[in-house]
Amino acid sequence: MTFDFDxxxxxxxxxxxxxxxxxxxxxxxxxxxxxRFSFPILNGIPQLLAEEALELSVDEWSSLASVDLNKQG
Ligand SMILES: [Zn+2]
Incomplete structure (x- = not known):
């Protein structure tokens, strides 16, 4: 069973x-x-917990965010 992230x-x-x-x-x-927090997906399950999150640098965040924005645009 897959999780439909989209x-x-x-x-x-x-x-x-x-x-x-x-x-x-x-x-x-x-x-x-x-x-700019990044929440890992472990075994198909998003870990939406502050303790599990990583704070991304501006560069890391903007590369991820811009990829997604380009997809939507
Ligand atoms: Zn946030």
Whole structure:
């Protein structure tokens, strides 16, 4: 059974700031440029916990966010 991230990711919100989440290769990334948290996806399950999150650098975040924005545009 697979998890349909494309359908679900748009419904998820960052637990830290309430922004929408961007689906990256193996993580969900907060869309808020002031927050930039990355939540890992382990065994197909997004870990939406502050303790599991990594704060991305601006460069890391913008490369992930811009890929997604280009896809949507
Ligand atoms: Zn956030």
């Amino acid at each position: 359908a679900v990711a748009t419904l998820l919100k960052c637990p830290g700031c309430g922004a929408s989440l961007i689906l990256a290769e193996n993580s969900l990334v907060c869309a808020n440029p002031e927050h």
